[in-house]
Amino acid sequence: VERLEELQALVQRPSVRCFDPERTVEPAVIEKLVDVARRTGSARNRQPWRCVAVFDRAVLQKLGGLGAYAQHVATAPVALVLLSADNGYRDTEFDLGRLAQTITLAAGALGLDSCLATIYPDANVMRAAELVGARAGWLPRHALSLGYGAVLDTAGRSSAIPTGRTALEELLTILPCSVTGGSE
Numbered sequence: 630v631e632r633l634e635e636l637q638a639l640v641q642r643p644s645v646r647c648f649d650p651e652r653t654v655e656p657a658v659i660e661k662l663v664d665v666a667r668r669t670g671s672a673r674n675r676q677p678w679r680c681v682a683v684f685d686r687a688v689l690q691k692l693g694g695l696g697a698y699a700q701h702v703a704t705a706p707v708a709l710v711l712l713s714a715d716n717g718y719r720d721t722e723f724d725l726g727r728l729a730q731t732i733t734l735a736a737g738a739l740g741l742d743s744c745l746a747t748i749y750p751d752a753n754v755m756r757a758a759e760l761v762g763a764r765a766g767w768l769p770r771h772a773l774s775l776g777y778g779a780v781l782d783t784a785g786r787s788s789a790i791p792t793g794r795t796a797l798e799e800l801l802t803i804l805p806c807s808v809t810g811g812s813e
């Protein structure tokens with residue numbers, strides 16, 4: 630139960646979009662996060678992912694303009710650009726989601742805040758690929774801002790995005806076992 634509570638605390642750590650400019654993140658910390666995340670399972674063990682860590686402020690600022698809600702990347706001490714293989718498999722973006730979740734949880738375990746950014750439309754994905762020097766066939770559709778959250782007043786925390794989570798009763802249906810066993 631204790632470990633489950635620890636996991637829940639990490640899962641529900643809120644996204645943070647404003648970072649303390651005084652607190653940097655060392656490349657060694659990013660290496661640790663990705664070293665944990667590379668152990669994540671993927672469909673057919675394809676591991677259709679690569680990560681580019683960006684510390685350069687000018688590049689971060691450009692990336693922050695490549696999605697309607699990507700601005701937080703511009704002010705983060707570091708962003709991990711997540712590259713997905715352009716391989717046409719329906720599981721690829723699902724796999725990237727698992728990778729991103731592992732990185733987010735590992736970051737939280739180290740006391741780091743984070744927020745995802747969606748890079749779109751496709752023209753911006755191409756621009757981002759150029760910016761980070763992605764090899765052909767690798768698409769940066771998401772980036773993860775990482776840093777230590779700035780202390781904000783309540784006004785600074787307000788967001789247009791609805792909060793809260795779907796209730797368990799609405800989310801989960803437990804299909805009853807049929808009395809006859811189902812197959813006749």
Ligand SMILES: Cc1cc2nc3c(=O)[nH]c(=O)nc-3n(C[C@H](O)[C@H](O)[C@H](O)COP(=O)(O)O)c2cc1C
Pocket residue numbers: 641642643644645646696698699701744745746747748790791
């Ligand atoms: C696939 C995905 C893409 C997201 N893209 C963005 C984004 O572009 N900009 C942003 O500010 N937040 C983005 N988020 C963060 C969500 O808005 C956030 O997780 C959600 O509102 C729940 O809030 P919480 O993480 O603080 O609990 C994204 C999250 C996911 C899972």
